[in-house]
Every structure is written in structure tokens, then in C-alpha cells.
Amino acid sequence: MTDSQGNDSRRAGTFLGAALAFATTMIGTTLPTPLYPLYQQTFGFSQLMITVIFAVYAAGVIAALLITGRWSDQLGRRPLLFAGLVASALSDLVFWHADGLGMILAGRVLSGVSAGIFTGTATVAVMELVPASWERYGTLVATAANMGGLGLGPILAGVLAALFPMPLALPFIVHLILAVVAVICVWRAPETVDRPERIRLSVQKLKVPAEVRGVFVPAAIAAFAGFMVCGFFTAVAPAFLGDELGYTNHALIGFVAGVLFLASTVGQMVQGRLPETGRLPIGCAILLVGVVIVAWGIAGAQLAGFLLGAIVAGVGQGIAFRAGLGAVAAASPDEHKAAVVSTFFVVAYVAISVPVIGIGLVGSVLSLNATGLAFDGLVALLCCVALVLLLKRKKGQAA
Known part of the structure; x- marks a missing residue:
């Protein structure tokens, strides 16, 4: 194997790792969907409350999009990706131990924050990490990681809840493990942004x-x-x-x-x-x-x-x-x-x-x-x- 082939192979690995981190975060955002009937039975929520629980997720997304949307250009892609994964993991922990409405709402907001950070930053990061021989697939992989992750979330949680015990905990435990793997992938990825000498953080x-x-x-x-x-x-x-x-x-x-x-x-x-x-x-x-x-x-x-x-x-x-x-x-x-x-x-x-x-x-x-x-x-x-x-x-x- 030539040096260029080896470099291309390593770059492909980091590229796919970044895509996996992107997909993992988006999986976490839709994980609770098939579990809502169980939350209704367990905590006595009305259908109106279920829609509110879902909707606060969007508030977290919008806030993160506006506040951090341009931060990765200043701080670098990796710090923002780590922040998004931390928010995603915290959401898992909160849902895992949720004992009522307050924790479930907090878990949804954290999930929204993770998605808001990743929506912009991870899309750009995946595109920047694509190896030369895969260049035409960069947009395709970023799209699949985003929307495909959103689609896999309910399917994963639904299967785990149907086949195994602890249906309100196991999906989030499994996702927490995936989030740890995603952290390792981001850790191994190179930074693609040169920090400016003077960092200016602004709201979009x-x-x-x-x-x-x-x-x-x-x-x-x-x-x-x-x-x-x-x-x-x-x-x-x-x-x-x-x-x-x-x-x-x-x-x-x-x-x-x-x-x-x-x-x-x-x-x-x-x-x-x-x-x-x-x-x-x-x-x-x-x-x-x-x-x-x-x-x-x-x-x-x-x-x-x-x-x-x-x-x-x-x-x-x-x-x-x-x-x-x-x-x-x-x-x-x-x-x-x-x-x-x-x-x-x-x-x-x-x-x-x-x-x-x-x-x-x-x-x-x-x-x-x-x-x-x-x-x-x-x-x-x-x-x-x-x-x-x-x-x-x-x-x-x-x-």
C-alpha cells in the first residue's frame, strides 16, 4: 500500500467515524417516540402533555442553532461535536432515571440541544473530512447520517422495548454506549478549522x-x-x-x-x-x-x-x-x-x-x-x- 493509499484509508475511517457520530446523535433525538404510550401509562400523562414533551425538543434545537450555529468556525469542529455528544449522553442519563415530567422535559431539551449543535457543525465536518476518492459521496453520507439517524431512533427503541425488559431504560443505556463510541470517533478525527487569534462568539x-x-x-x-x-x-x-x-x-x-x-x-x-x-x-x-x-x-x-x-x-x-x-x-x-x-x-x-x-x-x-x-x-x-x-x-x- 502506498503512502497516499494509506492516508486515504485513514481519512476514510475518520470520515465514517464522524458520520457515525452524527447518526448516533440524531438517533437519540427520536428514541423516545415509541415509548410515549409507556410514559402515558407510567406517569398518567395526557396526549396534550405528550405533545408538549415532544415540542420542547424543538425549543432546544432552535436555541442551539441560533446560539452555537457559528461557533465551530471560531472554536473548531471537534469542541462543538464533543459538546453535542455530551448533551446527548446527558439526555440518555436523564431519561434513564426519569421519575416524572420534569426530568422527561429536561431530557428532551438536552436532546434538542445536541441536535441543534450537530445539525450545522456535523454536516460541515463530515463534508470536510471526506477523502478525495469519496468526494462525490460526502453530501449523500451527511444526509443519510442526519435523516437516517432520525429514522433509526424509533425503530431501535421500539425493538428493544418489545423484546427486552426495562423498556424505559434499556434504549437509553444502549444509546449511551453508542455515544461513547461516537466520542472515540470524534477524538480520532483531525480538526479541520484553524482557530483565529481572537475568538469572537456571536449569536446567529x-x-x-x-x-x-x-x-x-x-x-x-x-x-x-x-x-x-x-x-x-x-x-x-x-x-x-x-x-x-x-x-x-x-x-x-x-x-x-x-x-x-x-x-x-x-x-x-x-x-x-x-x-x-x-x-x-x-x-x-x-x-x-x-x-x-x-x-x-x-x-x-x-x-x-x-x-x-x-x-x-x-x-x-x-x-x-x-x-x-x-x-x-x-x-x-x-x-x-x-x-x-x-x-x-x-x-x-x-x-x-x-x-x-x-x-x-x-x-x-x-x-x-x-x-x-x-x-x-x-x-x-x-x-x-x-x-x-x-x-x-x-x-x-x-x-
């Missing part, structure tokens, strides 16, 4: 310049709709499967919740093969079809419809999100790009949290079935609005 500002709004608004609406569906499946799907469809197997609940994110990964991977101007409309259209199928599954109490809808909606969400993010970044002036992209992510994480609290509130008055159908109708309406705006913009450009 939110901004959408006037010249970007024509691109930003339809992309943000599509992202909002897609992340609403993500929030629905990770926060409320367990209750629908149990209360409305009669399925209480934790492995099944985890699979249904996780398959949406795995499908989103596929959508993000294939969007580059679509015509550039058609990516976002195609994603919106597929997402619209997906939520219609989900509505059919809810109305007819059909597991097949619920599952098929999750897959189709996930593919559409993945295409629309990556296409929208790319369009927004491309349309933004360099001096405002970070602020615009951060604003886009904040819109997405507001969508994953606030609407599901609305489901909890409405669901306390109406049936979950009626609430779910209304929610699907709102997502479908947003998809249609985004499609109309995109078509108008396309006609305006062609004129």
Missing part, C-alpha cells in the same frame, strides 16, 4: 432580504408542511396507532414513525436526479399525495394507508426540503447566506413543534381521528399554497 441573526423572499416564501411553506408531518409521526402517531387503529406493539410503532425519516433520506438522495426547476414542485406534489394517503389511513382505520402515506410523504418531504434549502442558499447573497439558511431551519423546527401542540389541544376536545384529518387538511392546504406560488413564480420568470 435571522434575516430574509427582500430580494430572496420570492424564493424563500414558497420553499419555507413547503418545509413547514413537510416538518409538520415529521412532528405528527414522531409525537402523535403512537397514539393514533394505539387508540384509533388498535396496534400497541412498540416495534411496529417505532417502525411506522421511523420509516418516514428513512423515506425522507431516499427523497433527499434522489432529488438531484430531478430537473432543477421542478424539484421543489415535485416534492410538494408528492408530499400532498402522501398526506392524502395518510388521511385515507386515518379515516378508514387502515394501517396500510397510514404506513404507505408515511413513505410517500417522507419521500416528498425529503425532495422538497433539500430542494428548498438549496434554492434558498443559492438565491442568498454571501453576506446574508448564513442568516437566511438559519431562518429556514428555524421555520422548519417551529413546524415540527407548534402544530403538534395544536393537535394535543384540539385532540382534548375532538377525537384523535377528527383532529388528525384536520391536521392532514392543513398540511395539504400548505402544499397547495406552495405549489401555486411556485407556478406563479415560474410563469413570471418565463414571461
Whole structure:
């Protein structure tokens, strides 16, 4: 083996290690999803409280994104990755020993902080560590680590809860072990940033310049709709499967919740093969079809419809999100790009949290079935609005 081959091999190892750390952190953020019915039984939580528990995660994500979003450029990638893994491990410990609402809320916030740190920092770190011979796979691996990790979390927890004792502890113990492995991977990875002599830490500002709004608004609406569906499946799907469809197997609940994110990964991977101007409309259209199928599954109490809808909606969400993010970044002036992209992510994480609290509130008055159908109708309406705006913009450009 030549020196260059050996260096490339070592770089591939650190690259995959960074991707593993990224995936591990994202797994931890969706780990509680199939366990929510158990928390309800153990602590007597209402469905509204379950949606609140889920939503505080997004508050942690948004806070970390805004506060630490630019810190890795100053402090280096590795310190921020270590901080994210520490937050993830602390979340595991808190959930493992949770004895009530306060600790569960704290665990979710810590989980959100870990995701907020990793969303920006780990994506850049993975791209920077990719070996030359693997360069074309860098974005693909970063995407798979992010969304794939989110999808594997519920599946892992569901299987462990269904097959082994201590269902409210074992998933977090297993994840804690994975987090230790991730720390070792980050420890072995080289730093890719040269620290400036004078470190300036600042909070990321939110901004959408006037010249970007024509691109930003339809992309943000599509992202909002897609992340609403993500929030629905990770926060409320367990209750629908149990209360409305009669399925209480934790492995099944985890699979249904996780398959949406795995499908989103596929959508993000294939969007580059679509015509550039058609990516976002195609994603919106597929997402619209997906939520219609989900509505059919809810109305007819059909597991097949619920599952098929999750897959189709996930593919559409993945295409629309990556296409929208790319369009927004491309349309933004360099001096405002970070602020615009951060604003886009904040819109997405507001969508994953606030609407599901609305489901909890409405669901306390109406049936979950009626609430779910209304929610699907709102997502479908947003998809249609985004499609109309995109078509108008396309006609305006062609004129």
C-alpha cells in the first residue's frame, strides 16, 4: 500500500467515524417516540402533555442553532461535536432515571440541544473530512447520517422495548454506549478549522432580504408542511396507532414513525436526479399525495394507508426540503447566506413543534381521528399554497 493509499484509508475511517457520530446523535433525538404510550401509562400523562414533551425538543434545537450555529468556525469542529455528544449522553442519563415530567422535559431539551449543535457543525465536518476518492459521496453520507439517524431512533427503541425488559431504560443505556463510541470517533478525527487569534462568539441573526423572499416564501411553506408531518409521526402517531387503529406493539410503532425519516433520506438522495426547476414542485406534489394517503389511513382505520402515506410523504418531504434549502442558499447573497439558511431551519423546527401542540389541544376536545384529518387538511392546504406560488413564480420568470 502506498503512502497516499494509506492516508486515504485513514481519512476514510475518520470520515465514517464522524458520520457515525452524527447518526448516533440524531438517533437519540427520536428514541423516545415509541415509548410515549409507556410514559402515558407510567406517569398518567395526557396526549396534550405528550405533545408538549415532544415540542420542547424543538425549543432546544432552535436555541442551539441560533446560539452555537457559528461557533465551530471560531472554536473548531471537534469542541462543538464533543459538546453535542455530551448533551446527548446527558439526555440518555436523564431519561434513564426519569421519575416524572420534569426530568422527561429536561431530557428532551438536552436532546434538542445536541441536535441543534450537530445539525450545522456535523454536516460541515463530515463534508470536510471526506477523502478525495469519496468526494462525490460526502453530501449523500451527511444526509443519510442526519435523516437516517432520525429514522433509526424509533425503530431501535421500539425493538428493544418489545423484546427486552426495562423498556424505559434499556434504549437509553444502549444509546449511551453508542455515544461513547461516537466520542472515540470524534477524538480520532483531525480538526479541520484553524482557530483565529481572537475568538469572537456571536449569536446567529435571522434575516430574509427582500430580494430572496420570492424564493424563500414558497420553499419555507413547503418545509413547514413537510416538518409538520415529521412532528405528527414522531409525537402523535403512537397514539393514533394505539387508540384509533388498535396496534400497541412498540416495534411496529417505532417502525411506522421511523420509516418516514428513512423515506425522507431516499427523497433527499434522489432529488438531484430531478430537473432543477421542478424539484421543489415535485416534492410538494408528492408530499400532498402522501398526506392524502395518510388521511385515507386515518379515516378508514387502515394501517396500510397510514404506513404507505408515511413513505410517500417522507419521500416528498425529503425532495422538497433539500430542494428548498438549496434554492434558498443559492438565491442568498454571501453576506446574508448564513442568516437566511438559519431562518429556514428555524421555520422548519417551529413546524415540527407548534402544530403538534395544536393537535394535543384540539385532540382534548375532538377525537384523535377528527383532529388528525384536520391536521392532514392543513398540511395539504400548505402544499397547495406552495405549489401555486411556485407556478406563479415560474410563469413570471418565463414571461
